[in-house]
Amino acid sequence: MLARGKSDAGSRVLLGIGDDCALLKETSGEELAITSDMLVEGRHFFKDVDPRSLGYKALAVNLSDLAAMGAKPLGFTLALALPHADGHWLEAFSQGLFEIANQYTCPLIGGDTTAGPLTISITAFGSIPKEKAIRRSGAKVQDDIWVSGTLGDARLTLAALRHELTISAPDLQSIQMRMHQPEPRITLGQSLLGVTSAALDISDGLLGDLMHILEQSHVDAEILLGKLPKSGLLLQQSEAIQNQFAACGGDDYELCFTAKQEQRDRLNQISQELSLPLTRIGTIKAMRNSKPSIDLIDSTGQLLNKDATASLLRSFDHFA
């Protein structure tokens, strides 16, 4: 049931499922990007999750990692542990999985299925022109910090499902796909090659993930909370909720990236071409201490004090 999905005409998949290994053609002008993610029931998704959405999301989070380096998808392997054979569940899971696999021309090339507690482990492959991959380590002082799309709707959906706050059914309907079927920014990632200095995808929350760029680039950052792009629905919440969900909510799978100021016109042009908002949210600063830090500026232009910053950073909890 899992062995379907299309490959494009120029596919580099020489051999897919059915032998000891899959085979990919290599070309000397490219590098191969590889990423692995494991999703476990109860930890990354609820027991009663819609299997179609789960199949979609399991590959989406891996494609998001490929996008963050600017890679073009080539294929993926799937290792799946299932508590019992359930044809309906597997059919729905496969539908979601192959919907996104076909959408991004990323065929299933190998895998393993076994009995066990529901666990999904995907390894995805992509190609990047030689020496062009967007690493986390390239951010430079005075670079702009950018983010794609809007932030916080996945966390807002989670809050509604947990009854932490109340959202009308139609409103929830309008944002819940952000949590269940995030859109990997594959086209954006490839457009950013040669334009940006560093990038990553936001899976654990903007501030926590940005810290990875700062650590690897040995720089600090200043973030303008008022500039964080939010959906109309999130803008209806209190400012505290807005800041918390947009700055620290996980599962958004937007890209956060840095670029020289002279790239602003080019990035605005890419935003128009892709019909995708790209928003400048801050600036890379020289590192002041032995560890990187983020200065948060509120909507009145005031620097948040240590306690307020720490409180905001603690708010991330990803199904804790």
Place this chain on the structure above:
Amino acid sequence: MLARGKSDAGSRVLLGIGDDCALLKETSGEELAITSDMLVEGRHFFKDVDPRSLGYKALAVNLSDLAAMGAKPLGFTLALALPHADGHWLEAFSQGLFEIANQYTCPLIGGDTTAGPLTISITAFGSIPKEKAIRRSGAKVQDDIWVSGTLGDARLTLAALRHELTISAPDLQSIQMRMHQPEPRITLGQSLLGVTSAALDISDGLLGDLMHILEQSHVDAEILLGKLPKSGLLLQQSEAIQNQFAACGGDDYELCFTAKQEQRDRLNQISQELSLPLTRIGTIKAMRNSKPSIDLIDSTGQLLNKDATASLLRSFDHFA
């Protein structure tokens, strides 16, 4: 704790752990082999398994798949779900994992760890000269069928641990590494490039795995049960046990391969060079029906009847 292990000087790993993806250098003269295996507690190993052996075996079974195609290891990713943080367990697991990773110069290049029921998912990568990979589909009528090493000791160990039969402690000691730390036939696999017509590794038992070659090559096979290579300890068991464990016992991770008769001298030479027995155990035959079949010949030269063959084939049970 997991981020260690050595890479050789000519490594093609451009970027390892710590970014959104790992990066492998590509070269136009090679193909990339990719294999994934998932091991789940209670299904593939016992709850009280020695974590050092488990770490070793988790990578060994993937390297065995690379070996079966003739690939040279390049690196691997690990996705690991652990029920709780246990420093001693993880240290021992890592010891076993990196012992074999270093032995075969196969560095850890990426991964994911999460809370969850104990599950180990590894994807391993290897390189093969262009168009040289040994596939399952190349067996031809009149080819010899060969097997490396000896068969059945992993199953004999399992039988002793399950008290299905009695083996003295020193005897068990002498064979149990076959089950706990199987040796992937990496060097043999590379030596077989250009010599063999088809190959695979024996994980589920010789006859069941050989059937995969037959299906993909559209041929039948004749196997001489008396020729199956067995350890001295297995030879002490009844002939029924010998046949069952050698022909259908899983977890041996030897290679089964086919080759033209004119390759016999070359294969005997490889056997001497590697100090590894390579044994001719049968012949590829033309397919008689719509599905492939295996004729089993007993040690007196008699063809086993259908019932005896079916009974032998049913005996595989892999922790059922």
